[in-house]
Amino acid sequence: MLSIKNLSADVDGKPILKGINLEIGSGEVHAIMGPNGSGKSTLANVIAGRDGYEVTGGSVTYAGNDLLELEPEERARDGIFLAFQYPVEIPGVSNVYFLKAAVNAARKHRGEEELDAMDFLKLIRTKLKLVEMKEEFMHRAVNEGFSGGEKKRNEILQMAMLEPTLAVLDETDSGLDIDALKVVAGGVNALRSKDRSMIVVTHYQRLLDYIVPDHVHVLSGGKIVKSGDKNLALELEREGYGWVEQLAQAG
Amino acid sequence: MSSTASEIDRRISRDYKEGFVTDIEAETLPPGLDEGVINKLSDIKDEPDFMREWRLAAYQQWLEMKNPEWAHVNYEPIDYQSISYYSAPKSDADKPKSLDEVDPKLLETYDKLGIPLIEQQMLAGVAVDAVFDSVSVATTFKDTLAKAGVIFCSFSEAVKEHPELIKKYLGSVVPVADNYYAALNSAVFTDGSFVYIPKGVRCPMELSTYFRINASNTGQFERTLIIADEGSYVSYNEGCTAPMRDENQLHAAVVELVAMGDAEIKYSTVQNWYPGDENGKGGIYNFVTKRGACRGNNAKISWTQVETGSAITWKYPSVILEGDNSVGEFYSVALTNNYQQADTGTKMIHVGKNTSSTIISKGISAGKAHNAYRGLVRVTPGADNARNYTQCDSLLMSDECGAHTFPYVEVKNPTAKVEHEATTSKIGEDQLFYCKQRGLDEEDAVNLIVNGFCKEVFNELPMEFAVEAQKLLEISLEGSVG
Numbered sequence: 001m002l003s004i005k006n007l008s009a010d011v012d013g014k015p016i017l018k019g020i021n022l023e024i025g026s027g028e029v030h031a032i033m034g035p036n037g038s039g040k041s042t043l044a045n046v047i048a049g050r051d052g053y054e055v056t057g058g059s060v061t062y063a064g065n066d067l068l069e070l071e072p073e074e075r076a077r078d079g080i081f082l083a084f085q086y087p088v089e090i091p092g093v094s095n096v097y098f099l100k101a102a103v104n105a106a107r108k109h110r111g112e113e114e115l116d117a118m119d120f121l122k123l124i125r126t127k128l129k130l131v132e133m134k135e136e137f138m139h140r141a142v143n144e145g146f147s148g149g150e151k152k153r154n155e156i157l158q159m160a161m162l163e164p165t166l167a168v169l170d171e172t173d174s175g176l177d178i179d180a181l182k183v184v185a186g187g188v189n190a191l192r193s194k195d196r197s198m199i200v201v202t203h204y205q206r207l208l209d210y211i212v213p214d215h216v217h218v219l220s221g222g223k224i225v226k227s228g229d230k231n232l233a234l235e236l237e238r239e240g241y242g243w244v245e246q247l248a249q250a251g
Numbered sequence: 252m253s254s255t256a257s258e259i260d261r262r263i264s265r266d267y268k269e270g271f272v273t274d275i276e277a278e279t280l281p282p283g284l285d286e287g288v289i290n291k292l293s294d295i296k297d298e299p300d301f302m303r304e305w306r307l308a309a310y311q312q313w314l315e316m317k318n319p320e321w322a323h324v325n326y327e328p329i330d331y332q333s334i335s336y337y338s339a340p341k342s343d344a345d346k347p348k349s350l351d352e353v354d355p356k357l358l359e360t361y362d363k364l365g366i367p368l369i370e371q372q373m374l375a376g377v378a379v380d381a382v383f384d385s386v387s388v389a390t391t392f393k394d395t396l397a398k399a400g401v402i403f404c405s406f407s408e409a410v411k412e413h414p415e416l417i418k419k420y421l422g423s424v425v426p427v428a429d430n431y432y433a434a435l436n437s438a439v440f441t442d443g444s445f446v447y448i449p450k451g452v453r454c455p456m457e458l459s460t461y462f463r464i465n466a467s468n469t470g471q472f473e474r475t476l477i478i479a480d481e482g483s484y485v486s487y488n489e490g491c492t493a494p495m496r497d498e499n500q501l502h503a504a505v506v507e508l509v510a511m512g513d514a515e516i517k518y519s520t521v522q523n524w525y526p527g528d529e530n531g532k533g534g535i536y537n538f539v540t541k542r543g544a545c546r547g548n549n550a551k552i553s554w555t556q557v558e559t560g561s562a563i564t565w566k567y568p569s570v571i572l573e574g575d576n577s578v579g580e581f582y583s584v585a586l587t588n589n590y591q592q593a594d595t596g597t598k599m600i601h602v603g604k605n606t607s608s609t610i611i612s613k614g615i616s617a618g619k620a621h622n623a624y625r626g627l628v629r630v631t632p633g634a635d636n637a638r639n640y641t642q643c644d645s646l647l648m649s650d651e652c653g654a655h656t657f658p659y660v661e662v663k664n665p666t667a668k669v670e671h672e673a674t675t676s677k678i679g680e681d682q683l684f685y686c687k688q689r690g691l692d693e694e695d696a697v698n699l700i701v702n703g704f705c706k707e708v709f710n711e712l713p714m715e716f717a718v719e720a721q722k723l724l725e726i727s728l729e730g731s732v733g
Contacts, residue, residue, distance in 0.1 A: 050684050076690040088685040092703030098689070101699065105690035141703065158689065 001026045001197050002047075002067075002166055007058035008222070009046050016042045018222035019058070024166075027194035031208055031233060032201045034219035035241040040201045041085060043219070044170040047199070048082040049075050062166065076102075077109035081164035083155040085171040090142040095154065098142045099124065103161055127160040131187045149180030156187040167191070168199045173207040185210030205237040220244045268726070270495030270525055273360045273465050277384070279338040282468060284331050286310065289438055292337055296407050296441075299414055309427045309437035316431045322594040323623040323655055324563050326536065329501060336439045338466035339386040353389050357381075364492060366461050377488075377715065378403055380460040382473060385441035392456060399455050401485075402447040406474050409445035416447060420478055424507040424544045424571070432503040432565075433540040436472045440505065443473035448483035448514075457486050457713055462502075464493035464524070464535070470501040477507070479514035481547060486517040488716050492560070493525045497533045499562055504539045512547025512574060517555070519712050520568075521720050524560035529618075531590025534562025541568035545577035545603075553580040554597065555711040557720040559727045562591060567625065569598035572606035572634075579608040582708040584720070586727055587620030587652070596626035596657075601637035601667070610641040611707050616652035623655040630667040637667040645675040646704050698725050 004022040008015065016039045024030055034040050045053045047060065049072035060067040067075060090098065104114040115123065128135060131153040143151050152172055159167055169188065173181055188211050192198070200211055208216070208230065216232040217224045225247045226232065236244070280288060289310055293303040318328070340354055353368065361368050361381055368381055368389050378392035380403065387405030396403050402413065410417050427437045444460040464471050479485050493500065502524065510516050518541075527534025537560075543552035554568035564587075570579030581597035599608035614622040622645065630637045645654030656673050678700060686696035702709070702721060709717045 048684075048688050050688075051680060072684065072687040073690055073692050076688050082688050084685065084688075086681075088679070088681050090682055090685070090700060090703055092706035093699055098686075098699070101691055101695065102689035105692075105695075109690070162689070 001028075001063065003061040005059045005061075007046070007060060008056045009042060010054045010056050011042060011052060015056070016222055017046065020222075020224060022217065022224065024197050024199065026197060027192075028215065029192065029198045029200060029211065029213045031213035031216045032199060032219055033203070033205075033216060033233060033236060035245065036203070038219045039222045040203075040219055041170055044082060044168045044199070044201050047168055048072055048080065073105070077106050079165035081159050081162055081167045083152075083159060083167065083169045083172050085174060087143045087146075087151040087155055089144045091144050093142050094139050095142050096120075096124070096138040099138075099158060099161055102158065106162060124161065127157055130160050130190055131157050132183050133157060148175035149177065149183075152176060152180065152184050153187070156184055156191075160187065160191060163196075165195060166197050166199070168201065170201045171203065172200070173202055173204060181207065182210060205233045208233045218244045220247070267495055267525060269364060269492035269523065271363070272494040273356060275354065275356050275465070276341040277338050277466055278341050279466060279469065280335050282333050282335045284334070284336060284439065288336055292439060292441065295337065296410070298410055301414070301418060302410050305421070305427075306438050309434055310439075312428045313431070313434035313438055316428065316434055318431050322565055322625070323621065323657070324565060324592040324594050326499070326563055329536070331435075333468070334501060335466070335469040336472070337441055338384040338469040340383060340388065357383060357388050360463065360465075361461065364461070364463070366490075377457045377459055380405060380444040380458075382442055382444070382460060382462045384464060384466050384469060384471065387442045387444070396454070396456065400449040400452055401454050402445065403458055404445055406440070406443040406445050406476070409476070413445070413447070416478065417445075417476070420476055420507065420509055422507075424509060424542050425505050425540050430540060432538040433505050436474065436503050436505045436540070439470075440472045440474040443475045443504070445475070446477040446485060446487060448479045448485045450480045451482045453483065454485040457488060457715075459488040459490065462489065462491035464491075464500060464502065467496055467500075468498065470503065472502075473504045475504070475506040477516060477518070478509045479511065479516050481511045482513040483511075484515045486519070486713055488519045488521070488713060490521045490523065490719075492523050493535055495525050495528070495533065499527075499534060499536055501536045501538065506539070506541040506568075508543030508552055510543065510545050510547070510550035510552050510577075513549045514547065515551040515553075516543060517553045518543070518568070519716055520554075520556040520558070521716055521723060522556065522558045522560050522564070523723055526560045526591050527562040527589065529589045531562070534591070535560065537561035537564045537566065539566040541566060542571065542598075543569070543579070544571045545574045545579065545606075547577075548574040548603070549576045550574045551578040551580075553582070553711070555582040555708060556584070556595075557708070557712070557723065558583070558585040558593060558595060559723050561593075564593040564595050566595050567597055569600070570608065571600045571602065572608065573602045575603040576605045577603055578606070580711075581608075581610045581612070582711045583612045584615070584705045584708045584724070585613070585622055586615040586724060587617070587622045588727060589618040589620060591618075591620045593621070594623040594625055596624045598627040598629070599639060601628075601630045601634040601639070604633070604635045605637075606634055607638040608640075610639070610643075612643045613705050613708055614643070614645045614654050615648065615701060615704070616645070616654050617648035619649075619651045621653045621655070623657060625657040627659040627661070628669055630662045630664050630669070632663045634664050635666050637664060639667075639669045641669075641671045643671075643673040644704065646701070647675065647677045
């Protein structure tokens with residue numbers, strides 16, 4: 001599904017990723033953990049193709065194709081979804097209009113007919129329940145004046161509508177209280193399927209109590225220093241990141 | 252970041268589809284301005300004496316006035332002796348009485364601009380007055396409107412057919428010596444539209460005027476007067492375009508609106524004069540005075556403008572709130588690109604009691620353009636409980652453009668409540684990336700963000716105009732996508 005080989009990348013001329021290797025199979029959920037500045041968000045942004053994240057070596061293959069060749073919008077239409085750590089406000093553009101444009105861009109790309117307003121509304125009503133959002137939410141401007149929790153729920157709603165094959169969740173738990181966290185995690189879990197892989201980037205183990213990963217990787221100094229199953233997250237919680245930083249230095 | 256910025260630049264390089272010239276034989280006065288030229292204008296139009304005298308008096312006042320220099324715009328002084336003050340298609344000389352008699356070349360021109368003048372082909376419910384250079388060449392649906400008692404005709408016709416209304420209202424909102432360009436217009440205006448809505452009548456159609464400059468080296472000086480008598484309603488729209496030329500051309504119009512008690516005038520503009528090329532060569536100088544007076548209680552005047560064209564825009568559609576409980580509104584989108592300059596805004600003069608005004612201004616600057624909002628809110632001593640809300644938002648599309656805000660507030664009554672909010676933001680790499688990550692390409696993303704920014708203003712436009720305005724904005728923001 002996704003194969004990352006010896007990937008390195010710079011931000012503002014500064015090396016951040018220094019040789020990442022990661023294989024993600026269909027339907028697998030991988031957690032990427034690590035201290036601040038370890039390169040977690042950089043990895044998420046490189047996969048999505050954001051400007052300013054310059055790949056300096058290695059390769060990323062997605063569904064058999066060279067992902068790094070593609071523009072961000074092409075990656076999105078091919079089924080890569082990034083749930084943003086800081087979802088962006090777009091004043092004056094209603095949530096429903098934005099989402100319809102996004103869904104139809106993907107449908108057009110797949111050669112499917114664009115959804116009309118009625119079909120779209122029908123679809124969105126079923127998905128709103130998933131993240132416990134009211135319909136009036138759809139008529140507010142994209143993320144404008146949303147609380148932290150609403151923004152993150154909105155990301156998951158978009159994910160539910162776009163039905164990606166690879167979802168990258170960048171610190172989706174940041175800024176959430178426990179109730180909001182449960183709602184968001186519930187939405188994510190409902191979207192787990194054998195055709196959908198996920199990369200869950202997080203600083204804290206807490207999120208992984210609710211979204212239980214198949215694999216956990218610890219990122220430090222731009223490299224994956226340790227991989228394991230869900231128990232690795234618990235170990236990390238107990239020992240702290242100082243432990244992996246030592247590992248990184250040793251390696 | 253830099254690659255995104257240059258892509259935006261590329262997308263906003265503009266394709267001006269209305270820049271063609273109609274090859275038509277014209278009667279044009281030689282360049283120059285003096286009393287003789289004004290008399291000649293009056294002769295050509297066969298005007299009554301009162302009109303001729305009014306013009307000559309205005310000319311004398313203009314001679315004593317100075318070009319205003321307070322606006323945030325730069326241009327070489329205009330040589331008023333090098334401009335021709337009258338140009339009209341020759342075929343118009345024998346004044347066609349019906350649409351069938353209009354020169355086919357003119358019909359074709361308006362067709363090409365998307366304004367078919369054949370009534371059967373037009374949007375149902377929109378009547379059009381077509382002004383070509385110095386004259387009105389056709390007015391549609393006049394008969395339908397006449398049945399409702401509505402007068403909708405060229406200004407020249409109104410001077411002859413309804414002199415009592417002209418005498419009563421002309422210059423009553425914008426006095427002759429109001430400002431330099433208004434005085435010049437008063438002396439040399441050639442045509443424009445006239446509207447009268449009788450008491451209690453809701454105008455059955457949208458009215459609109461389409462202004463077209465075609466001849467070179469001429470100025471267009473049009474005059475519009477709209478009177479909404481007690482309890483009436485009218486929605487009026489204007490659009491305008493001009494050929495692409497390397498020389499600047501002057502367009503100095505005056506628009507006066509009079510709303511009597513309980514009357515409402517909704518005036519919408521989509522301004523698309525030629526903006527000049529990407530190096531700032533050519534384009535229209537759009538120096539316009541627009542003002543409305545709410546003469547009676549509960550009157551309402553609402554200005555909505557979408558300004559995308561012109562090398563320089565200098566206009567401040569204003570409302571004088573004389574009647575108690577009267578309402579003034581100003582909704583504006585001004586987009587400047589390349590070397591375009593805009594200094595635009597409004598004046599809300601509160602005189603009556605419980606008057607309220609709303610100002611929503613959205614400035615978009617791209618390229619090396621400068622965009623200024625200039626507004627005055629004045630509350631006079633007798634205007635108890637006046638309310639104003641002003642919101643000025645600026646969106647910057649490049650690192651080399653500028654946005655400026657000059658809000659003036661003069662309050663002479665302690666019960667007034669005046670609010671002002673202003674924001675400036677740059678179109679964000681983060682917003683664009685967010686849209687792209689959801690599958691939208693860059694062009695759609697830019698359009699989405701800009702349309703969202705302008706939404707409060709677009710909402711005020713009649714539907715057909717809103718669609719046109721949105722398209723125009725997209726064209727202005729569109730480039731040769733590579």
